[in-house]
Amino acid sequence: MLAERNLDVIYCTAITAEDKRGGIIFLVDFTDSDAMPQSVAEELKALDFVEDVTIIEPVVDGFLIDDATFPIMLGRRRALILDDGMLRGIFISFRERLGSGGEAMLYHLGLEAGRSRGRHAAMLAQKVGIKSLDRGLETVAKALKALGYGIIEFIELQENPPRARVRIYNSIECELGRGAGHPFSQYIRGLITGIASEFFRREMTAREVKCIAMGDPYCEFELKPQM
Numbered sequence: 139m140l141a142e143r144n145l146d147v148i149y150c151t152a153i154t155a156e157d158k159r160g161g162i163i164f165l166v167d168f169t170d171s172d173a174m175p176q177s178v179a180e181e182l183k184a185l186d187f188v189e190d191v192t193i194i195e196p197v198v199d200g201f202l203i204d205d206a207t208f209p210i211m212l213g214r215r216r217a218l219i220l221d222d223g224m225l226r227g228i229f230i231s232f233r234e235r236l237g238s239g240g241e242a243m244l245y246h247l248g249l250e251a252g253r254s255r256g257r258h259a260a261m262l263a264q265k266v267g268i269k270s271l272d273r274g275l276e277t278v279a280k281a282l283k284a285l286g287y288g289i290i291e292f293i294e295l296q297e298n299p300p301r302a303r304v305r306i307y308n309s310i311e312c313e314l315g316r317g318a319g320h321p322f323s324q325y326i327r328g329l330i331t332g333i334a335s336e337f338f339r340r341e342m343t344a345r346e347v348k349c350i351a352m353g354d355p356y357c358e359f360e361l362k363p364q365m
Contacts, residue, residue: 309323334361
């Protein structure tokens with residue numbers, strides 16, 4: 139239908155939902171077409187498998203904001219996108235204002251987020267048939283990479299007694315802290331501690347032994363049981 143009207147589809151993505159309904163977002167260039175967005179929307183809406191069509195109008199010519207895809211969802215969970223400008227306010231300005239107390243708060247925020255992520259990941263792993271510890275944590279690492287935290291590798295992993303060595307490339311928190319001259323990770327250190335505590339089923343602790351904020355090529359953490 140779009141091709142017949144000489145419409146150029148610049149971008150397309152599909153959004154699925156668990157109730158067997160889903161959505162498709164088309165970014166369409168009408169420059170070389172006589173068709174109007176409203177008439178195309180009505181034709182699409184007339185199709186028996188289409189429930190509704192929403193037109194996203196440009197704010198000004200050449201500038202478009204997708205305000206139709208709300209709320210942002212990760213599975214059944216609502217999500218929020220933060221750019222590095224907003225994250226700088228959390229990871230940098232927050233520390234500068236509150237000092238070591240701010241760093242402690244960031245760690246505990248990450249810890250609780252990690253516990254929640256770990257419980258959710260363990261439940262999903264069980265649901266899809268992942269039984270081994272290494273496969274479960276590998277799945278979490280892929281999810282965190284997809285969400286923008288960094289590229290996570292488990293260099294060492296031992297189940298009994300529990301211990302691990304985790305390497306993170308391009309950690310979003312420590313990239314913002316480049317040049318600090320000391321281990322910078324607090325939120326993400328808490329995050330991986332919380333995740334590990336859920337998967338190992340006991341309280342863990344993490345120590346950052348390498349950090350890109352100190353000039354290392356990656357961040358590295360040693361995880362072991364809390365004494």
